[in-house]
Amino acid sequence: MTTVIVIGGGLAGTEAAWQLAERGLEVHLYEMRPHKTTGAHATDRLAELVCSNSLGSKLPDRATGMLQQELHTLQSFLIHCAEKTAVPAGGALAVDREAFGQMVTEAITTHPRIRLIREEMPRIPVDTPTIIASGPLTSLALSDDIARLCGQEYLYFYDALSPIVEASSIDMSIAFTASRYQRGEADEGDYINCPLNKEEYLQLVAALRSAETIELRDFEREDPHFFEGCLPVEQIARRGDDALAFGPMRPVGLRDPRTGKRPHAVVQLRQDNLAGTLYNLVGFQTNIRWAQQKDILRLIPGLQNAQFVRMGQMHRNTFINAPVLLHPTLQFRGRDDLYFAGQITGIEGYAGNIATGLVAAVNLARYLSGQSAWVLPPETMLGALCHYVAHAAEKHFQPMKANFGILPEPPPGTDKHGRKPAQMERARLALQHSLQQLADARLQQPIF
Ligand SMILES: Cc1cc2nc3c(=O)[nH]c(=O)nc-3n(C[C@H](O)[C@H](O)[C@H](O)COP(=O)(O)OP(=O)(O)OC[C@H]3O[C@@H](n4cnc5c(N)ncnc54)[C@H](O)[C@@H]3O)c2cc1C
Incomplete structure (x- = not known):
């Protein structure tokens, strides 16, 4: 059985580990907590939500709602856990953070094909297929190695986001x-x-x-x-x-x-x-x-x-210059069996980070079994995010979260009120079409 390494047991890393294991791969998931902490995380739980307990609006005409809906369709493991541990929060998908982290931790630690290794991974493994999902607070040793691989000028340590x-x-x-x-x-x-x-x-x-x-x-x-x-x-x-x-x-x-x-x-x-x-x-x-x-x-x-x-915001955030370094499949341009997922790709927001774990894992599994890459249609919210990080301007690259502005324009002649409904319906059809083409049994039969 092929072994793959996932670095980071956060939102993207646990989604990736679970998706890889469900596709028959043996996963070694490295998480440095509790031996080494990030300064923001407070527990040893996997998929700990460091700040808000909300994954954003779940209303279908909001950008995060649309993304959550796509993740639901794609059988996301963490969205399933979020729905199971949801607390009343009006139009938002908010969770009981302890129950959420606990549910993810239990499922990962009891999965027969996942080995959770509570150690810092200070280097990018050279001889094993890997997903790097070490998050906005990646340890300094690993950051240095990522800088060596990508070039120092393509690794950033903080967001200085203008509005x-x-x-x-x-x-x-x-x-x-x-x-x-x-x-x-x-x-x-x-x-x-x-x-x-x-x-x-x-x-x-x-x-x-x-x-x-x-x-x-x-x-x-x-x-x-x-x-x-x-x-x-x-x-x-x-x-x-x-x-x-x-x-x-x-x-x-x-x-x-x-x-x-x-x-x-x-x-x-x-x-x-x-x-x-x-x-x-x-x-x-x-x-x-x-x-x-x-x-x-x-x-x-x-x-x-x-x-x-x-x-506008300024905060500590480790992320790479994805337009230079990544394909829209989240595969590293210089090494075929290396993928990035989570906030380190420049995609922001809890739901976006979960989504990138799923995309990277499906694509790594497809690469290892000799199948073609899965490029999500840019008409979908998830496809638009992946497209954005792979194709944004390299010079001023700044992280992005789900929003309607990154979707392609609706057909000409669509009036102001019809814009969002047209974009939503087009995304739904595009995702359906993409799944039909993909022939991935795991994505086509509902398991939750
Ligand atoms: C203080 C703070 C507050 C935030 N608040 C919000 C918010 O309210 N809403 C929101 O949407 N987003 C928020 N974010 C962004 C948030 O971190 C991400 O949305 C999400 O947690 C990132 O997911 P991830 O999987 O990329 O990283 P994480 O969830 O951070 O997971 C990365 C994991 O990798 C581990 N790790 C790091 N380096 C190594 C290594 N070398 N070896 C092994 N393990 C390692 C870390 O311990 C961590 O568990 C916040 C970020 C910070 C720093």
Whole structure:
């Protein structure tokens, strides 16, 4: 029987281990807790939820709801455990975290083909097929080895996420499209620019300075890599009235077509997905609490009605530059029997992390039995996430969670109200079609 190694007994690793074992493979699952801890996990349980106990909305017209539904269809083991240990939470799938972790731990430790090894894996195994699912707090020894394999420049240690808005919610009667004239680098592309006069700028600076921020945790304060290259926007604002106007909000090389003049300051937004439906605020990584963050960012002219698909955040997070390193099957581009899963791929959110464990495991099992790779259709939420991490811009790669903006546009002529239903129905049919093509008995017969 072929043996495979899974590193990390978190959400992605346990889903992967179970899916591999169910396909007849012998799995060695390495989990370093409780001997070595991450600083965020508190127990020795597998699949421990480190923060919220919610896997997100389960409503079918929400992005996480759609993803959960797809995982349900794909016979995800962890989604089954979540449904079994769910607690009342309105429209969300929230679990009793102890019962959830316990159920996963019991199923993994009693599975006849899984051996749980409570040790840190400090190196990437060279002679055994492997899935790396060591999470956002991967141990330093393994991080160093991943950096050696991928190249130091393709491994990141923290998220400095700037907020992302839906392009359709930007007021283009105020904002304008342009690039700075004196740069013109081919890869810079066009930006959407929100111009501010002096009064608007100073009001924004004052709001940023007085905003409440999220406290750093001990393991973040102590981490030598954390924050080394990127300052939160509120910290820049505190350095002086002009700091932002000479920094990320510099107006140099830009003229507001409405006035013909250079604005006092500018917030630039950069296209975030190929379809051009999402834009991120350049240089606006921040630790401001989310509710306040929305209000403050809506002070920016042109963003007064902005719809945010992601708020700005900064936190410790180990992840690789997936567009350079991974196929959409989550296979490593430089080694066929090596896969990545979980947050380390740049896919965020509990449900997304579970999903990547499933995709990596199905594909590794298929690779080992000589079958073709399973590329999920990009019309599905899970396929869109895998497609995103494999094809996003390499230069500014930032993690992404499930959202409707990463799905392909609905057919032309679909009106505003019909968009989501059209995208949902298309995803359902695409997944059905993909499963018919796949001929994987484990995915086609309901077992839960
Ligand atoms: C503080 C914090 C709060 C978060 N809050 C949320 C939230 O509320 N909602 C949300 O959706 N996401 C949250 N996240 C992200 C969250 O971690 C992921 O969604 C999810 O847990 C990641 O799944 P994973 O399987 O990739 O990693 P994990 O679930 O972290 O699993 C990785 C496992 O690998 C083990 N490990 C690491 N290195 C090694 C090694 N070398 N050898 C053996 N074992 C190793 C770790 O001990 C861990 O058990 C949070 C992350 C952090 C750090």
